[in-house]
Amino acid sequence: MNTLLSGAPSELEDSEHLPGPSQFGFGTPSRTPAELSLDRKPRKKLFHRARPDTSQRIRRAFQWVFLAVNVWIGGQFYLWVRHYETIGQSSYVSRPAGVEGWLPIAGLMNFKYWLVSGRVPAIHPAAMFLLLAFGAISFLFRKAFCSWLCPVGTLSECLWRAGRTLFRRNFALPRWVDVPLRGVKYLLLGFFVWAVASMSAAGIAEFMRSPYGVIADVRMLNFFRYLGSTAAIVLAVLVIASVFIQNFWCRYACPYGALLGLTALMSPLRIWRSEAACIDCMKCAKACPAQLPVDCLITIRSAECTGCLECIAACPSDGALQMGLPAFAGKARPKIAPWAMAVGIAALFLGIVGYAKTSGRWNSQVTPGVYRQLVPQANDAEHPIPGRFEPSE
Ligand code: SF4
Numbered sequence: 001m002n003t004l005l006s007g008a009p010s011e012l013e014d015s016e017h018l019p020g021p022s023q024f025g026f027g028t029p030s031r032t033p034a035e036l037s038l039d040r041k042p043r044k045k046l047f048h049r050a051r052p053d054t055s056q057r058i059r060r061a062f063q064w065v066f067l068a069v070n071v072w073i074g075g076q077f078y079l080w081v082r083h084y085e086t087i088g089q090s091s092y093v094s095r096p097a098g099v100e101g102w103l104p105i106a107g108l109m110n111f112k113y114w115l116v117s118g119r120v121p122a123i124h125p126a127a128m129f130l131l132l133a134f135g136a137i138s139f140l141f142r143k144a145f146c147s148w149l150c151p152v153g154t155l156s157e158c159l160w161r162a163g164r165t166l167f168r169r170n171f172a173l174p175r176w177v178d179v180p181l182r183g184v185k186y187l188l189l190g191f192f193v194w195a196v197a198s199m200s201a202a203g204i205a206e207f208m209r210s211p212y213g214v215i216a217d218v219r220m221l222n223f224f225r226y227l228g229s230t231a232a233i234v235l236a237v238l239v240i241a242s243v244f245i246q247n248f249w250c251r252y253a254c255p256y257g258a259l260l261g262l263t264a265l266m267s268p269l270r271i272w273r274s275e276a277a278c279i280d281c282m283k284c285a286k287a288c289p290a291q292l293p294v295d296c297l298i299t300i301r302s303a304e305c306t307g308c309l310e311c312i313a314a315c316p317s318d319g320a321l322q323m324g325l326p327a328f329a330g331k332a333r334p335k336i337a338p339w340a341m342a343v344g345i346a347a348l349f350l351g352i353v354g355y356a357k358t359s360g361r362w363n364s365q366v367t368p369g370v371y372r373q374l375v376p377q378a379n380d381a382e383h384p385i386p387g388r389f390e391p392s393e
């Protein structure tokens with residue numbers, strides 16, 4: 001079934017009682033075909049889950065730890081920039097290369113450079129390793145980067161939860177607005193992929209070695225430090241919209257999420273619903289932050305699924321929903337427990353980052369002298385002029 005054919009589950013009333021038409025605000029006593037079909041279905045026995053669900057506690061722990069790591073990295077990076085801006089007046093701290101996680105386009109460029117040349121890039125290699133780690137996590141565990149690790153996703157979730165507390169519900173855009181708007185993130189992704197694909201490996205290396213490329217991270221920091229009025233208005237609109245609509249930025253505008261979502265389409269791991277165990281209570285669909293009609297599908301293939309496991313946490317029936325692999329050779333479907341998913345995500349992230357660090361490939365090969373020259377004038381850096389700058393000087 002097409003996952004886009006659902007209504008907006010977040011708008012549904014308490015699914016203990018199936019919503020009547022008046023609850024949707026139509027003000028008519030006639031019953032919907034879905035309700036009539038449910039009436040015809042024989043009532044199933046509910047097998048309560050034996051153990052309370054722990055998936056959301058584990059996921060939230062990941063979210064907060066990763067947010068804290070990002071705050072720490074941001075603070076250390078700011079101090080590092082200040083050291084060069086004050087010409088050594090403020091104390092020196094080392095540059096945290098993890099800040100390159102905020103340079104996804106540099107990561108994409110370096111990934112292409114690595115694929116074509118077979119060499120690990122000299123400038124912003126951490127951006128590439130982090131892209132690889134998040135891509136691997138999304139391939140194996142759906143788009144789990146977005147709901148388990150991404151600090152923007154975490155803040156976005158805090159905003160819609162605050163909105164739900166304030167207004168006792170979240171809102172959903174009408175389908176004719178929602179569907180085309182969801183295409184925006186793919187258009188943005190298409191533009192960036194086209195731009196990177198049209199560059200040669202030598203062109204990418206040249207770009208990265210330019211002053212603009214070397215201090216792309218400092219420019220990104222300065223963008224937020226000296227926010228222009230247009231950017232501030234856009235940011236305010238995104239924050240306000242996120243209070244009303246779940247994951248507004250992620251759902252409509254994030255090209256990184258779009259890339260990871262397309263990667264997740266190839267994932268063997270998915271949410272599966274057992275029709276035999278399901279009691280059609282619709283709690284899963286109501287809980288799904290991606291507004292997927294989980295209660296109507298056998299498996300969730302959508303690129304919007306972030307592997308957040310909220311649907312499983314909300315499901316009252318034992319064995320009705322599970323994250324698992326397709327059944328093979330008539331055997332029972334292998335199930336993945338939340339703790340196993342957590343171990344897998346942590347192992348992939350720490351494994352790839354750990355490899356880059358221990359093999360000496362994590363940090364940019366730029367000398368302090370070059371940073372001393374470039375960081376104070378970061379905002380003056382122009383797009384690269386070939387041959388103008390060599391970072392090894
Ligand atoms: S609630 Fe379930 S279906 Fe919805 S995004 Fe999370 S894991 Fe995917």
Ligand code: SF4
Pocket residue numbers: 273277278279280281282283284285294295314315316317320321
């Ligand atoms: S799968 Fe969804 S509809 Fe079925 S019992 Fe679980 S929460 Fe209810």
